[in-house]
Amino acid sequence: MSSSSALLEVRDLHVFYGKIEAIKGISFSINEGEVVSLIGANGAGKTTTMRTISGVRPVAQGNIFFEGEDITKLAPHDRVARGICQAPEGRGIFPGMTVRENLEMGTYIRGYKSNHKAQDLEHVLTLFPRLRERITQFGGTLSGGEQQMLAIGRALMSRPRLMLLDEPSMGLAPMLIAQIFQIVKQINSEGISVLMVEQNATQALRTAHRGYVLETGNVVKTGTGHDLLHDPAVREAYLGG
Amino acid sequence: MSLSEVFRQRTQPLTKMGSSFSQLSKSVRYSIIGILIVAFYAAPYWIKVPGLKWIINTPGTSFENVLTDQIMIFVLVALGLNVVVGLAGLLDLGYVGFYAVGAYTTAIITSAHGSLPWLAAIPIGIAVSMVAGVILGAPTLRLRGDYLAIVTLGFGEIIRITANNTEWLGGPRGISNIKRPPSIGPLKFGVLNAKPYWYLGFTIILIVIFLLRRLERSRVGRSWAAVREDEDAAELMGVDTFKFKLWAFAIGAAIGGIAGVLYAGKVGFINPDNFQLQLSILFLSAVVLGGTGNMYGAIMGGFVVAWMPERFRNFSEQRYFVFGVVLVLVMVFRPQGIIPRRSAAAGISQKGESNV
Numbered sequence: 001m002s003s004s005s006a007l008l009e010v011r012d013l014h015v016f017y018g019k020i021e022a023i024k025g026i027s028f029s030i031n032e033g034e035v036v037s038l039i040g041a042n043g044a045g046k047t048t049t050m051r052t053i054s055g056v057r058p059v060a061q062g063n064i065f066f067e068g069e070d071i072t073k074l075a076p077h078d079r080v081a082r083g084i085c086q087a088p089e090g091r092g093i094f095p096g097m098t099v100r101e102n103l104e105m106g107t108y109i110r111g112y113k114s115n116h117k118a119q120d121l122e123h124v125l126t127l128f129p130r131l132r133e134r135i136t137q138f139g140g141t142l143s144g145g146e147q148q149m150l151a152i153g154r155a156l157m158s159r160p161r162l163m164l165l166d167e168p169s170m171g172l173a174p175m176l177i178a179q180i181f182q183i184v185k186q187i188n189s190e191g192i193s194v195l196m197v198e199q200n201a202t203q204a205l206r207t208a209h210r211g212y213v214l215e216t217g218n219v220v221k222t223g224t225g226h227d228l229l230h231d232p233a234v235r236e237a238y239l240g241g
Numbered sequence: 242m243s244l245s246e247v248f249r250q251r252t253q254p255l256t257k258m259g260s261s262f263s264q265l266s267k268s269v270r271y272s273i274i275g276i277l278i279v280a281f282y283a284a285p286y287w288i289k290v291p292g293l294k295w296i297i298n299t300p301g302t303s304f305e306n307v308l309t310d311q312i313m314i315f316v317l318v319a320l321g322l323n324v325v326v327g328l329a330g331l332l333d334l335g336y337v338g339f340y341a342v343g344a345y346t347t348a349i350i351t352s353a354h355g356s357l358p359w360l361a362a363i364p365i366g367i368a369v370s371m372v373a374g375v376i377l378g379a380p381t382l383r384l385r386g387d388y389l390a391i392v393t394l395g396f397g398e399i400i401r402i403t404a405n406n407t408e409w410l411g412g413p414r415g416i417s418n419i420k421r422p423p424s425i426g427p428l429k430f431g432v433l434n435a436k437p438y439w440y441l442g443f444t445i446i447l448i449v450i451f452l453l454r455r456l457e458r459s460r461v462g463r464s465w466a467a468v469r470e471d472e473d474a475a476e477l478m479g480v481d482t483f484k485f486k487l488w489a490f491a492i493g494a495a496i497g498g499i500a501g502v503l504y505a506g507k508v509g510f511i512n513p514d515n516f517q518l519q520l521s522i523l524f525l526s527a528v529v530l531g532g533t534g535n536m537y538g539a540i541m542g543g544f545v546v547a548w549m550p551e552r553f554r555n556f557s558e559q560r561y562f563v564f565g566v567v568l569v570l571v572m573v574f575r576p577q578g579i580i581p582r583r584s585a586a587a588g589i590s591q592k593g594e595s596n597v
Contacts, residue, residue: 054476054477055476056473056476056477075481076476076477076479077476077479077480077481077482080477080478080479081479085477085478085479086477088473088474088477092471092473092474092477093471093474094466094467094470094471094474094475095470095471095584095589096466096469096470096582096583096584096585096589097466097467097470097584105463105467105478106478108460108463108464108467108478108479108480109478109479111460138584138587138589140584140589141587141589154478158478158479
């Protein structure tokens with residue numbers, strides 16, 4: 001149905017919280033193999049957009065296409081099965097499960113019989129050596145940064161086609177932030193497309209191929225990461241001049 | 242050292258017992274389980290053991306009747322409610338409703354409107370309670386936390402009040418002449434001897450424990466754990482949260498229903514007053530007291546909540562005061578319950594549990 005060859009296409013999306021229209025008809029797309037960033041201030045609708053793509057928030061109007069299929073009405077678990085996996089904002093991990101159990105939940109959608117689980121676990125633990133040290137600890141005992149890594153690692157375990165990262169750098173020390181964006185690049189180099197929501201616009205735009213600027217529920221600007229990074233208006237508003 | 246630390250250390254062996262037990266060799270483990278099973282089958286005779294008699298003594302009622310009318314029922318119900326509250330993390334305050342459905346189904350098909358044997362009430366009672374669980378769950382499981390608790394609370398009351406006001410269900414007079422379980426050889430299910438009911442009930446408890454253990458370690462168990470830990474995150478990892486919550490309700494309801502079937506078959510007479518709201522609260526106390534999310538904790542909690550008021554019957558009017566004080570003390574010094582879940586023992590609290 002979708003005319004474009006985009007991996008994910010969002011067309012004229014409207015989302016409401018009660019009577020408040022949080023997303024007012026935005027459109028954007030992500031091509032296979034791309035890293036795309038949504039940037040914007042608090043309340044611009046970034047997290048809402050992510051939650052809507054995951055299927056946790058209902059759509060009032062508009063459509064979401066994944067590989068040409070209209071997934072607007074699909075349940076969240078059906079979207080995960082199609083290869084869309086989100087690492088939620090902040091502490092979206094299972095606090096009472098160990099790090100290993102958390103990561104194993106990532107393979108949930110693939111079922112018991114799926115192969116390569118040990119391999120995938122090894123891969124994630126190599127990517128995040130910190131998680132290997134903490135493998136038997138409960139998720140709830142990890143630091144904020146470690147929980148963030150765990151959420152990303154868990155999403156990777158599902159072998160997604162498209163990974164949704166909601167504020168991956170939130171609340172992290174500067175050194176860790178650089179590391180997280182490095183990992184985003186590496187994940188992308190393995191063929192996984194990434195949609196990332198960020199307040200840390202500089203880092204996000206440096207990492208992304210393309211970006212969209214959200215303002216109070218609308219897309220106000222779009223371009224390559226490089227162009228947006230050097231756009232005077234964007235610099236003024238989001239990059240501290 | 243604070244009093245609560247002393248208490249925690251004293252009860253630490255209970256927490257550790259589980260992990261050291263699984264390290265024993267298979268033959269040793271099976272022998273221990275075998276001995277425990279025999280010991281529990283012999284529970285009606287515990288009262289004959291001199292030292293034990295002093296502890297478990299139930300003045301005013303024979304211990305075997307306490308065992309069958311109270312303990313057996315509470316242990317089963319706690320096992321079922323633990324699936325809903327402990328495993329899936331859904332706060333259900335109307336669990337007595339499913340227990341009532343099981344008991345009323347038995348009464349209807351064996352006495353009031355049919356003459357089927359008691360055995361037929363087991364599958365039919367389970368089926369009807371499961372349907373009740375789904376009927377309650379399907380529209381309400383979209384609610385979370387406190388809202389779900391309030392709706393379920395209403396459900397328990399609806400069942401009791403409906404029974405009270407429906408002539409077909411015997412109204413306030415209830416239903417009598419409910420059939421008893423059939424005698425098997427020397428095991429006669431009559432009025433005088435309660436022991437056969439315990440053998441039957443404990444067998445059912447064992448079957449439920451066995452099935453729940455299988456379930457808990459399956460994909461269903463993992464889905465429940467994920468829902469309990471963080472429903473949003475579970476959804477984002479691909480768990481069909483609604484489906485598994487509904488399953489938790491249905492399975493919990495089924496176990497509550499079996500308890501009702503057993504109860505009706507034992508006492509032979511039920512009326513709406515047997516299914517008061519306070520039972521729901523006591524059922525929930527049993528689960529929380531024992532250790533939310535730990536099956537063996539739930540069993541322990543069921544035992545304590547059922548037995549303690551009988552133990553302190555000599556205190557007459559004050560016995561519920563003693564009971565209340567004990568509940569408060571356990572919750573102050575061991576908020577995770579007597580035998581907590583692994584993660585709760587480590588001091589991790591779940592998001593969804595703040596409402597419990």
